[in-house]
Each structure stands twice: as structure tokens, then as C-alpha cells.
Amino acid sequence: MTQTYHASGKLLLTGEYFILDGATGLALPTKFGQTLTVESSSEKGIFWKSIDHENKVWFEAQFSESLEIISSSDKDVAKTLQNILSLCKLTTHNSQLTTRLDFPNEWGLGSSSTLISLLAQYANVDPYELLAKTFGGSGYDIACATAKSAITYQLTTHDSRLTTEINFHPSFSNHLYFVHLGKKQNSREGIQHYKNLTVDKSDYIEQISALTQKIIHAKELDEFCYYMEVHENIVANVLNLRKVKELYFSDFPGTIKSLGAWGGDFILVASDESPEMITSYFQQKGFSTFLSYKDMIL
Numbered sequence: 331m332t333q334t335y336h337a338s339g340k341l342l343l344t345g346e347y348f349i350l351d352g353a354t355g356l357a358l359p360t361k362f363g364q365t366l367t368v369e370s371s372s373e374k375g376i377f378w379k380s381i382d383h384e385n386k387v388w389f390e391a392q393f394s395e396s397l398e399i400i401s402s403s404d405k406d407v408a409k410t411l412q413n414i415l416s417l418c419k420l421t422t423h424n425s426q427l428t429t430r431l432d433f434p435n436e437w438g439l440g441s442s443s444t445l446i447s448l449l450a451q452y453a454n455v456d457p458y459e460l461l462a463k464t465f466g467g468s469g470y471d472i473a474c475a476t477a478k479s480a481i482t483y484q485l486t487t488h489d490s491r492l493t494t495e496i497n498f499h500p501s502f503s504n505h506l507y508f509v510h511l512g513k514k515q516n517s518r519e520g521i522q523h524y525k526n527l528t529v530d531k532s533d534y535i536e537q538i539s540a541l542t543q544k545i546i547h548a549k550e551l552d553e554f555c556y557y558m559e560v561h562e563n564i565v566a567n568v569l570n571l572r573k574v575k576e577l578y579f580s581d582f583p584g585t586i587k588s589l590g591a592w593g594g595d596f597i598l599v600a601s602d603e604s605p606e607m608i609t610s611y612f613q614q615k616g617f618s619t620f621l622s623y624k625d626m627i628l
Contacts, residue, residue, distance in 0.1 A: 331369075331370055332367060332368065332369050333367070333368040333452065334365060334366070334367050334368075335365065335366045335368075335448045335451045335452055336363060336364075336365050336366075336448075337363050337364050337365075337366075337440075337443075337444035337445075337447035337448050337451070337475035337476065338359035338360055338361075338362075338363040338444070338474055338475055338476070338477065338628055339359070339360040339362045339363050339364075339433060339437075339439030339440045339444060339474070339475075340357055340358065340359060340360060340439060340440045340443065340470065340471045340474035340475070341357070341358045341360060341439070341508070341589055341590070341596060341598075341626070341627075342355055342356075342357045342358075342470060342471075342589055342590050343355075343356045343357065343358060343545070343587075343589065343598065344356040344538065344541060344542040344545055344561055345357075345470070345483070345538060345542060346538075346565050346588075346590070347524035347565075347569075348531065348534060348535050348538045348565075349468040349470055349483065349484070349485065350468050350485070350524065350525075351485075351531055351535055352484060352485055352486070352535055353484070353534075353535040353538040353539050353542075354482050354483070354484040354538075354539040354542045354543070355470060355482065355483050355484070355538075355542060356480065356481075356482055356498070356542050356545060356546060357470045357471075357473065357474050357477075357480070357481050357482075357483050358474070358480050358481075358498070358627050358628070359474040359475070359477045359478075359479070359480070359481075359627075359628040360433075360439055360474075360626055360627060360628060361625070361626060361627065361628050362432050362433035362437070362439055362626070363432060363433075363439075363440075363444055363475070364429055364430065364431050364432070364440075364441065364444035364445065364448060365429065365430045365432075365448070366427065366428070366429050366448035366449070366451075366452060367427070367428045367429075367430075368425055368426070368427055368452055369425060369426045369428075370422075370424065370425055370426075371424050371425050371426050372424070373424065374394070374395050374423070374424050375392060375393055375394045375395055375400065375423055375424065376392070376393040376397070376415065376420075376423050376424075376425055376426075376427060377391075377392050377425070377426045377427070378390065378391045378392070378393070378411065378426075378427050378428075379426070379427070379428045379429075380428075380429045380431075381428065381429065381430045381431070382431050382434075382435065383431050383432050383433055383434055383435075388435075389402075389403055389404055389407050390402065390403045391403065391407075391408045391411065393412065393415065393423070394423075395423045395424075397412055397415055397416050397423070399412055410464075413464065414445070414446070414449060414460065414464055415449070417455075417460055417463055417464070418449050418450070418452075418453035418455055418460070419453065419455070420452075420453055427452075429445065429448065431444075436512070437510060437595065437596070437619075438590060438595030438596065439595075439596075440471045440474070440475070442465050443461070443465070443467075443471035443472055443474075443475055444475055446460050446461050446464065446465065446472060446475075447472055447475035447476060451476075457472045457475070458472055458489075458491070462489075468483070468485060469483075469485070469491060470483040473491070473493045477493075477495055477628075478495060478628070479495045479496065479497065479498070479628070480495070480496050480497075480498035480627075481493055481494060481495050481496065482494045482496055482542065482546070484539075496546065498546060500548070500554065501549070502550065502551040502554065502600075503623040503624065503627075504622070504623070504624070505551050505600060505601060505602050506598065506599070506600050506622075506623040507598075507599040507600075507601075507605075507608060507620060507621065507622055507623065508589075508596045508597070508598060508599070508620075508621045508622075508623070508626050509596065509597050509599055509612050509617050509619065509620050509621075510595065510596050510617065510619035510620075511574075511578075511595065511596070511597060511617065512617070512619070524569065527568065527569070529568060531568065534564055534568055537564060538561065538564065541557050541560060541561045541564075544557045545557045545558065545561070551600065551602060554600060555584070555585040555600050558585050558587045558598070558600065559585055559587075561587070562575075562587050562588065565588070573586075573588070574586055574587075574588045574597055578615065579615070582599075582601070582611060583601060583603055584599060584600055584601025584602070584603060584608075585598075585599070585600040585601070586598070586599055586600075587600075599612075605622070608620075
């Protein structure tokens with residue numbers, strides 16, 4: 331018998347690190363994600379294979395019935411996976427597990443969060459508990475993994491959250507794009523930088539939550555862009571970091587907003603210029619991974 335599970339990737343439009351302190355963020359599940367196929371095996375133990383977006387095996391391992399590592403192509407990855415599998419408390423270990431990513435790992439759409447979601451689905455365990463005991467984070471990416479539409483996400487207490495699926499289909503979405511910077515950031519390092527800040531964040535949290543609602547309900551591109559820029563200014567001021575538009579794209583005719591861990595993965599681009607002009611602009615700057623809202627978002 332073969333079982334197949336799917337988890338969507340994610341992009342966080344608003345909230346950034348402030349979600350950790352109770353701000354309401356807007357998150358979007360992506361069309362790109364990861365699947366897990368589970369097949370029963372006549373041999374004892376777990377046989378693991380990870381396949382990338384180019385259909386190439388990038389990791390393999392074999393675990394005993396007691397989850398000891400028998401062999402692996404990467405010891406560090408095997409130890410991480412061993413820990414996750416042990417937390418899943420699987421009842422059967424005689425199986426072949428195969429994961430398939432349909433986006434490049436360096437895109438930062440959630441190779442770790444989709445893995446946590448997939449194994450939680452398979453093992454029927456709480457994905458948020460599994461995340462907390464492994465990679466950590468706010469959990470918005472776990473919510474996106476199984477969401478059918480855009481969500482608002484808010485941590486209400488340390489181990490409780492409010493996730494609401496919403497109808498977010500801006501009439502101006504044909505003017506929204508995502509560009510990959512190719513400078514992958516370590517989310518955990520970004521979170522630690524935020525936690526180490528000594529400023530009082532309470533006022534900012536309220537402002538971010540209010541901006542999230544204004545962005546969701548924006549009717550026009552100009553309105554959407556204005557609120558996005560206000561959001562970007564707040565985050566830049568609190569983190570004491572320069573905005574990505576100032577750093578790389580100061581001459582761009584439109585709005586640019588960092589997403590997720592600042593400075594690395596995707597940016598949101600909003601502009602009423604033609605797609606051809608925008609594509610050409612970023613290609614000339616050396617950024618070739620350019621996706622429309624329609625191609626990226628579920």
C-alpha cells in the first residue's frame with residue numbers, strides 16, 4: 331500500500347519577526363511544496379530517500395527498527411531526521427519513505443516546515459509540537475503547509491494560535507511579483523537578532539497587526555503599496571537594518587518589500603510598469619528568478 335501526503339510552501343507578506351510576540355501576519359501558501367510517499371517494505375527498518383526539484387536524489391539513509399542510523403549520505407542530515415522520526419513515534423518501521431521537493435531548496439519556501447508537516451500528517455502527531463521540538467519558530471509556515479488559501483496567523487499564547495483562512499485575491503495581483511535574491515538567510519539567526527533587541531516592541535506589534543488588516547483590504551495598488559512601505563519602514567527601524575530597495579534597487583519605479591528573514595530569500599515587487607520592463611530590470615541587475623503572483627501563490 332502506498333500513501334502520499336502533500337505540504338505547501340509559504341511566503342510571509344506581513345508580520346515578519348513580530349509574529350513571535352503576538353502580531354497578526356498575512357501568510358500565503360505557495361503552489362510549490364513537497365510531497366511524501368510512504369511504501370511498505372519487506373525489509374526491516376526505514377529506508378529514506380530525498381529527491382530535489384530536478385528529480386535528483388540529494389539524500390539517502392537507512393535506519394534500523396529502533397531508528398539507529400545504519401547508513402547515510404550525510405551524517406548531519408541523518409541525525410536531524412533521526413530526531414524528527416523518533417519524536418513522531420511511528421508504529422511501523424518497515425517502510426520506504428520518499429520526499430520530493432518541487433522548488434529549489436535555496437528558495438527558502440519551507441523545505442523544513444513542509445517536512446515537519448508531512449511527517450506529522452503521516453504519523454498523526456501535532457505538527458506544532460513537532461516544530462517546537464525541532465526547528466522552532468512561530469509556526470505560521472506549518473499553518474500554510476495545509477492551508478487552502480491565504481491565512482492570517484497570530485500567536486495568542488506560548489502554545490496557542492489563531493489561524494484564519496481568508497479570501498485574498500487582490501484585483502491588482504497582476505502587478506505583484508516575487509524575485510529571489512539568492513542570498514539565503516538563516517531564519518534562526520534572524521529570530522535571535524530580533525529577540526536580542528532591547529526596544530519596547532508592544533506599540534510596533536499593534537501597528538503591524540493594524541497594517542496587516544489594511545493590506546488585506548486594500549482595493550487599489552497605490553493603497554497596497556503605501557501600507558507595504560509603512561510596514562517596511564517599521565521593520566527596518568526596529569531591526570536597525572537598511573531596506574532592500576535602498577540597498578539594491580533604489581532606482582526601481584515601484585514598491586519592494588523584504589519577506590521572511592530579512593535580506594535573503596524572496597522579495598515582493600509591486601509596480602504598474604509592464605511585466606517586460608520589470609523582468610528586464612531585475613535581469614540586468616543579475617536576478618533571474620522572477621515569478622508572477624499567479625505562478626507563485628496557491
